[in-house]
Amino acid sequence: MALTLFKKAHLLASMALILGVNSNVVASEKVDVVASFSILGDLISEVGGDHIKLTTLVKANGDAHVYNPTPQDAQAVKHAQLLVVNGLSFEGWMPRLLESAQFKGKKVTASNGINVLRIGEHEEEHEENTDEKEEVGHHHEGPDPHAWNSIANVKIYVNNIQSGLSQVDPDNSQEYKQNADIYIVKLNTLENKLRKKMEMVPLTQRKVITPHDAFGYLAHDFDLEFMAPQGISTESEASASDVAAIIKQIRRDNINAVFIENIADNRMVEQIVRETNTKVGGKLYSDALSGSNEPASTYLKMIEHNVTTIANALTP
Incomplete structure (x- = not known):
């Protein structure tokens, strides 16, 4: 009888240990993602949901033009499975950070595929109405790197983020796609609302x-x-x-x-x-x-x- 109780106790302890290990495995399965600045961080959160562990380098109200990366940033980038940047020379400090961090993960440039404006291009559209x-x-x-200020461009950003997440975490690719689609519907709705406002x-x-x-x-x-x-x-x-x-x-x-x-x-x-x-x-x-x-x-x-x-x- 005592031996049977011992075996049961041993079995329960073993099961608890196995379950504990499994729960740790599940916890560690979140994808380590780094965003270069806060706007990208928000878009990544919308697409990645509960499957990601996100680090944003340039935080809310931070100026990415003049940012100086910290040693903690280098550590975050070093361990990132996915790094999302804006591109278009916005993050001038990023190449040095990637080199110092010895980044080996996947990098996504969120602005890939947009219709890029050149500096001053939007002013030229109005020049014919200007005497001087x-x-x-x-x-x-x-x-012009500020492409996120177009909702149409952000739809492309979201699809690029979704593609990057799906490549590093294919098991959850269907959910990433679903999250991206839901968010793009929100963008479309907001865009229509704002156009009516500006009219x-x-x-x-x-x-x-x-x-x-x-x-x-x-x-x-x-x-x-x-x-x-x-x-x-x-x-x-x-x-x-x-x-x-x-x-x-x-x-x-x-x-x-x-x-x-x-x-x-x-x-x-x-x-x-x-x-x-x-x-x-x-x-x-x-x-x-x-x-x-x-x-x-x-x-x-x-x-x-x-x-x-x-x-x-x-x-x-």
Whole structure:
């Protein structure tokens, strides 16, 4: 009898050990994914769901233009099975990080396959309506990296993320595809809603001043004209002549509102507001999501907030 009880106890202990090992295996099966910045992190979370363990390098309200990776970032990248970057030279610090981390996983460039705009391309669409074309110029060349500010592009981002996850974790590929499809439906619904909102703004009123030139794709999608003294990157500095040219154009075209950004130096905007008696139309979220207690904590919230804020400020 005692021997039988001993055998049962031994069997139960063995089963508990096996179950414990199995639960650890299940826990470790989550895919290690690294996102370069917060907007990509949100998209990856939507597609990956419970099957991923996500690390986002440049957090909410962080500026990826001037980011300096940490040793902890290098460790996260070293162990990542999947790394998702924006591309288009947005993360200038990424090649050095990949080299120092000795990254061996799969890298997905989320912007692959989009219709890339060149720097200043969206301004050229409006030049025929401008008498003094030389007033506000952009002294930069190359691709505009801020492609996430187009909902159409983000649908491509989502499909690229879904494909990357499915390649590193084929067992859950069907769920990744399902999650991506559900999210794209949300994007389509929001896009239709925002187009109706922007239709309330007369074409002649769709002129927007921001600190840095991050909204070219939004301008392209919603027939807006953006002007920014700082240029494409927050690393660049606006010249006095650039600021003066924008002040001149505001006065000439009766532009009603300028906007601040969550990641930019807004002192230029404050100077412009003082000198032109315009109003601050609100805060836009350009290169990063907001914190959870702010209005742009997800991509869907961010793009809706930005378009709604602009439309409300410009509507007569």
